[in-house]
Amino acid sequence: MSTDSTKRNITVGVFVLLGIIIFIAGIFVLGGQQKRFTKSIKIIAVFNDVGGLKAGNNVWFSGVKIGTVKRISFYGTAQVEVDMNIEESSQQFIRKDANATISSDGLIGNKIVVITGGTTSHPEVEDGDRLKTVAALSSDQILETLQENNNNLLRVTKDFKELVGNLRKGKGTVGAVLTDSIVADNFKRAMRNLERASDNTVNLTGSVSKFASRLNTPGSLANQLVTDTTVFRSLKRSATRFESAMTSADQSINTLSRTAENVNKASEKLNNTNSPLGVLLTDGETANKLRTTINNLSTGTELLNEDLKAAQNNFLLRGFFKKKAKAEEKARADSLKAVQQQLPDSTASKP
Amino acid sequence: MFLALADVFAFISRFFRELFLPPYEFKEIIRQCYEVGFRSLLLISTTGFITGMVFTNQSRPSLAEFGATSWLPSLIAIAIVRALGPLVTALIAAGKVGSSIGAEIGSMNVTEQIDAMEVSGTNPFKFLVVSRVLATSITIPILTMYTIFVALIGGFLNVNMTEQTSFTSYIQEVFGAISYVDIFASSLKSIVFGFTIGMVGCYKGYNSSKGTEGVGKAANAAVVTSMFLVFIEELLSLQIVSSFR
Numbered sequence: 295m296s297t298d299s300t301k302r303n304i305t306v307g308v309f310v311l312l313g314i315i316i317f318i319a320g321i322f323v324l325g326g327q328q329k330r331f332t333k334s335i336k337i338i339a340v341f342n343d344v345g346g347l348k349a350g351n352n353v354w355f356s357g358v359k360i361g362t363v364k365r366i367s368f369y370g371t372a373q374v375e376v377d378m379n380i381e382e383s384s385q386q387f388i389r390k391d392a393n394a395t396i397s398s399d400g401l402i403g404n405k406i407v408v409i410t411g412g413t414t415s416h417p418e419v420e421d422g423d424r425l426k427t428v429a430a431l432s433s434d435q436i437l438e439t440l441q442e443n444n445n446n447l448l449r450v451t452k453d454f455k456e457l458v459g460n461l462r463k464g465k466g467t468v469g470a471v472l473t474d475s476i477v478a479d480n481f482k483r484a485m486r487n488l489e490r491a492s493d494n495t496v497n498l499t500g501s502v503s504k505f506a507s508r509l510n511t512p513g514s515l516a517n518q519l520v521t522d523t524t525v526f527r528s529l530k531r532s533a534t535r536f537e538s539a540m541t542s543a544d545q546s547i548n549t550l551s552r553t554a555e556n557v558n559k560a561s562e563k564l565n566n567t568n569s570p571l572g573v574l575l576t577d578g579e580t581a582n583k584l585r586t587t588i589n590n591l592s593t594g595t596e597l598l599n600e601d602l603k604a605a606q607n608n609f610l611l612r613g614f615f616k617k618k619a620k621a622e623e624k625a626r627a628d629s630l631k632a633v634q635q636q637l638p639d640s641t642a643s644k645p
Numbered sequence: 646m647f648l649a650l651a652d653v654f655a656f657i658s659r660f661f662r663e664l665f666l667p668p669y670e671f672k673e674i675i676r677q678c679y680e681v682g683f684r685s686l687l688l689i690s691t692t693g694f695i696t697g698m699v700f701t702n703q704s705r706p707s708l709a710e711f712g713a714t715s716w717l718p719s720l721i722a723i724a725i726v727r728a729l730g731p732l733v734t735a736l737i738a739a740g741k742v743g744s745s746i747g748a749e750i751g752s753m754n755v756t757e758q759i760d761a762m763e764v765s766g767t768n769p770f771k772f773l774v775v776s777r778v779l780a781t782s783i784t785i786p787i788l789t790m791y792t793i794f795v796a797l798i799g800g801f802l803n804v805n806m807t808e809q810t811s812f813t814s815y816i817q818e819v820f821g822a823i824s825y826v827d828i829f830a831s832s833l834k835s836i837v838f839g840f841t842i843g844m845v846g847c848y849k850g851y852n853s854s855k856g857t858e859g860v861g862k863a864a865n866a867a868v869v870t871s872m873f874l875v876f877i878e879e880l881l882s883l884q885i886v887s888s889f890r
Contacts, residue, residue: 313787327820
C-alpha cells in the first residue's frame, strides 16, 4: 500500500514538475524573444502620429530586432512619446543622429519602430537619449496618392478613347495612314521592296561569306595578300615606287602642261596678224612679196656667184685665191698622213 | 433560484473556510491529483495534439487565400495559448473528471457514507470536497500547459510537413505573437476552470438526490453545468484580459 502511495506521489510530483517546467520554459523563451532578460537602455522618440503602435511592438535597426516599445504616452499638446528598450549590445551601432520612424513588419503586419541612419561622426546613443523622428507615410496618405493616380488614369483613358475615335475617323496623319488605301498600297510596296532588299542583303551576305572563305583559303593570292608578310612588303615597296613614279609623272605632266601653254601662247602669237611671224604665216600679200624677194635673192645670188668667179679671175685677187687653195691642199695631205700612221699601230697591237 | 444560489455560495464559502483550517488532507489531495491529473494526461495530450494539427490544417486555406500562410504559426500560437488550450483541457476534464467526481460523491451520498464519515469524526467536506477541488485547481492548469505544448507540437508538425518551416523559425513566430499577458491569463483561466469543474462536481454529488437515479443525475449535471460555466468564464475572461492588453 505504501509502495503504491510512494509511486503515486512520485508520479504526481513528476507530472506537476514537468508542467511547471513547460510553464517556466515558455516564460523564459518569451522573455528571450522580447529581450526582457538582456541588459537594455531606454531611448525616447516623440512622434506626431504613431499609427496604432502598441507597447510590446518591436524596434528594428537595419532589419534586426533590437528591442521593444516599453511605453506610449502623450507628450506636449498632441504628440506621442514612445519609450523603447534597446539591447545594450546594439547601443554601439545606433548614433545620436539616427532617425526613428513608424513602419510595419509587412503589408498588413504589426506596427514597428524602425531606427535608421546615423553617422559615425556622432557618438553612440546613451540611456535616456531622444532620437529625431521622421513621419512615415500613413495609409490615408497612400490612399490619397492612389486616388490621385486613379484620377490621372481616368484622364489618360479618356484621352486615349478620344484618340482612338479620331484614328478610326481617319483624322490626323496617323489616322490617314491607317485609313487611306493609297498609303496602305504604298506601305505594301515599301514592304515588298524591303523584302527584296532583304533578299539582296542575304545574297550579299552569302557573297561576303564566300569571299571571306576564299580569303581564308591558305595558298590563294588573296590569303597570301592578307597573311604573307613577304608579299605584303613587296607590295608596299611596289606601291612606294609606283607612288614616286606617279610623282615624277605628275611633274612631267606639269612640265608638259607648261610647255603646251607656251606653245599655245606661241601659236596665239603666230596667229596674231600684228606680229611679224603672224604676218609672215597668215598674210597672203606678204607671202607673195616674200616669194618675190626670195626669187630676187636667188637671182641676185646667181649673179653674185658669177661676179665672184669673175673676181677670182681678176689679176688683183688671183694670188689670194691660189694661196688659199694651196693651204687647203696641204691641210688635206697632213690629215691623210696622220691617218696612215695610225693604221699600222692598230694592226700591230692585235694578237 | 435564489435559494439555490445562496446554497452554492454557502458551499463555496465553506470550501474556503475548510481550505485554511487544519487538518490538511495532503495524502488525499495527492491521490486526487493523480486521479484527476495524471490519469487524464494521455487523453488530454492526445486531444491537444489532434486539436493543434486539425486547427492548423483548417486555418491554412483562409490564410492561403491572401498568401499569408507564413502567419500560420502566429495564428496557431494565439488561438492555442489564448483560447483552445485552456478550453479544450477544461472541456475534456469536465467530461472525464467532473462526471467522476459527481458520480463518486453522489454515490457516497446515496449510500450514506458521508454521514458515516461525520459519525466517525472525519470531516467529509474537507476530505471529499476540498481535496478534489484543490486537485482540479492544481492539475487542470498543469494539464493546460501540457495541452498547449502538445498542440503547438502538432501545429509544428503540420506546418513543417506543408510549408517546411524549421523548428527555430516556428518557435520564433509562435513566441513573437504571444505576450506575458496571454500566458498568465491562460494560467489563471485554467485555475478558475479547474476550480469550477471540481466545485460543480462536488456540489452536484454532495447535494444529489437519494437513490441510484440521483447518482446519474449528479454526474450528468456536473458535466453539463461545469461545461456551461466554463464557456461563461471564457467569455468573462476575454473581457477582463482585453482590458489589460
